[in-house]
Amino acid sequence: MDINKKLHLVSLGCNKNLIDSEVMLGRLKSYALTDNANEADVLIVNTCGFIGAAKEESLRTIFSLHEQRKKDSLLVVSGCLSERYKEQLIKELPEVDIFTGVGDYDHIDSIVEERKNRFSHETYLINSEERVITGSNIHAYIKLSEGCNQQCSFCAIPSFKGRLKSREIESIVKEVEKLTKQGVWDFSFISQDSSSYMRDKNINDGLILLIEAIEKIEGMKSARILYLYPTTTSDALILRIIASSVFHNYFDMPVQHIDDNMLKRMKRGANAKRIKEQLSLMRSAADSFVRTSFIVGHPKESAEEFENLLKFTKEFEFDRVNIFAYSDEEGTAAFDMDGKITKKVLNERIKKLEKAVHEGMLKRLKAQINTKAVLVIEGESSEHDLLLGARKLECIGEIDGEILINESEISGLKTGDMVEALITDIAGDKLVAAVTKFI
Ligand code: SF4
Numbered sequence: 322m323d324i325n326k327k328l329h330l331v332s333l334g335c336n337k338n339l340i341d342s343e344v345m346l347g348r349l350k351s352y353a354l355t356d357n358a359n360e361a362d363v364l365i366v367n368t369c370g371f372i373g374a375a376k377e378e379s380l381r382t383i384f385s386l387h388e389q390r391k392k393d394s395l396l397v398v399s400g401c402l403s404e405r406y407k408e409q410l411i412k413e414l415p416e417v418d419i420f421t422g423v424g425d426y427d428h429i430d431s432i433v434e435e436r437k438n439r440f441s442h443e444t445y446l447i448n449s450e451e452r453v454i455t456g457s458n459i460h461a462y463i464k465l466s467e468g469c470n471q472q473c474s475f476c477a478i479p480s481f482k483g484r485l486k487s488r489e490i491e492s493i494v495k496e497v498e499k500l501t502k503q504g505v506w507d508f509s510f511i512s513q514d515s516s517s518y519m520r521d522k523n524i525n526d527g528l529i530l531l532i533e534a535i536e537k538i539e540g541m542k543s544a545r546i547l548y549l550y551p552t553t554t555s556d557a558l559i560l561r562i563i564a565s566s567v568f569h570n571y572f573d574m575p576v577q578h579i580d581d582n583m584l585k586r587m588k589r590g591a592n593a594k595r596i597k598e599q600l601s602l603m604r605s606a607a608d609s610f611v612r613t614s615f616i617v618g619h620p621k622e623s624a625e626e627f628e629n630l631l632k633f634t635k636e637f638e639f640d641r642v643n644i645f646a647y648s649d650e651e652g653t654a655a656f657d658m659d660g661k662i663t664k665k666v667l668n669e670r671i672k673k674l675e676k677a678v679h680e681g682m683l684k685r686l687k688a689q690i691n692t693k694a695v696l697v698i699e700g701e702s703s704e705h706d707l708l709l710g711a712r713k714l715e716c717i718g719e720i721d722g723e724i725l726i727n728e729s730e731i732s733g734l735k736t737g738d739m740v741e742a743l744i745t746d747i748a749g750d751k752l753v754a755a756v757t758k759f760i
Contacts, residue, residue, distance in 0.1 A: 330346060613642055694754065
C-alpha cells in the first residue's frame with residue numbers, strides 16, 4: 322500500500338451496490354482509504370439510479386465531493402445512475418473526470434490508471450475477485466446473481482442491469498469458504514430476485530441446491546436470504562429454509578401490493594391468494610421474521626385498492642416493512658400509464674400505511690418481551706454511549722432494527738459476540754434486553 326495515495330469511496334443505494342464497491346476497494350488496495358474527501362487523490366461515488374430520491378442523493382453526493390476535493394484529484398462516478406444516464410451525465414457534469422457503469426468494477430484500477438470513461442456491455446457479476454468487506458468482521462453480503470427477468474411495471478432496473486445472470490454455485494461456495502477462513506460466520510445472500518436463482522440456467526429452485534451446498538461449509542454458523550420474489554418462491558423452498566440448520570426462518574419477500582387488480586397492473590405475476598398462502602407458511606415457522614415492502618401511489622391505484630392493502634397490513638403483522646412512494650421512472654410501463662396519483666393523496670396514503678404497519682410491528686415486538694433470544698453485539702448503541710446495541714442473530718442490524726442492551730450478567734462484551742439474552746422491555750420501537758451468557 323502506498324500511503325501517499327489516498328482513496329475516498331462513497332457507496333450509495335442497496336447492499337448489492339455495496340458488494341460492487343467492496344470489489345473496487347479490493348482492486349485499489351494500493352491506496353490508503355480516507356474518510357476525508359479533501360485529502361483524497363481518487364474519489365469514487367458508486368451511485369444508485371433506481372428511483373427519484375436515490376438519484377437526487379447520488380447527484381448531491383457528486384457535487385458535494387467536487388466541492389471538497391483537492392486540486393489534481395480524480396473524481397470517478399460509477400454504478401447505476403451512471404449506467405442509466407451515461408450520455409446525459411457525460412455532457413452535463415464536467416466536474417466528473419471519469420464515468421463508468423455497472424460492468425467494470427473489477428477493472429477500476431486500470432480505469433483510474435488510464436483516466437478514461439469505460440462502459441462494458443456486460444453487467445459485472447462477482448466471481449472470485451478479492452473484495453474488502455466493510456461494516457463488519459463477522460457478517461458479509463454474498464451476491465447470487467445480477468440483473469432481473471421480471472417485468473414489474475414501476476421498475477427500471479432490468480433496463481440498466483440487464484437480464485438475470487446467476488453465479489455458479491461453486492463460485493459462491495468458494496467465496497464463502499474463503500470468508501469463513503477470515504473469521505466471517507454470518508452471511509446474507511442477495512440479488513435483485515433471489516428466488517429466481519439459476520432459472521437463467523433452466524434450473525427451478527436453484528436456491529435449494531445452494532442451501533444444501535452452503536450448509537456443508539465448515540465454520541458456517543448463520544445465514545439468511547433476501548429478495549424472494551412471489552412467483553418463484555415455492556413452498557418447497559420455504560420448507561427447505563425452515564428445515565435448515567444454518568439458514569434462519571428469515572423471510573424477505575417484497576410483495577409491493579396485495580390487491581389483485583394492482584398486482585396485475587404492476588405486472589407482478591402473483592395474486593393475493595398465493596401471497597397470503599406463502600406468508601402464512603413462512604409464519605408457521607418458529608421464530609419467523611417476515612419482512613416485505615410496499616409501493617404506494619402506483620398509477621390508477623384506487624382508494625378501494627389502497628384500503629385493501631391497509632386492511633391486509635392489519636390482518637398480517639410484519640416484523641419489518643419498507644414503504645416506497647411510487648416514483649415515475651421513464652422507460653417503465655407505469656411511466657406511460659394515465660391515472661397518476663396526486664402528491665397530496667400519495668402522502669395521505671403513505672401516512673395511513675406507515676401507521677398501520679407500525680402498529681403491527683409493535684405488536685410483534687411486544688410479544689417478545691420476557692422471551693429469551695440469541696443476540697449479536699453490534700457495539701455502542703445509537704441511543705446512548707452507555708448502552709450497547711445488538712441485533713437478533715437471524716436479523717441484519719442496519720435494516721431490521723437495533724436492540725438496546727441495558728444490563729449484563731457478564732463483562733467484557735465486544736462487537737461480534739454472540740450471547741443469550743432476556744428481552745425485558747420495549748423503548749419506542751426498540752427492544753431492550755439483559756445479557757445472561759456467552760454462546
Ligand atoms: S423483481 Fe421487479 S422490482 Fe425487483 S429488480 Fe426485478 S423488475 Fe425490479
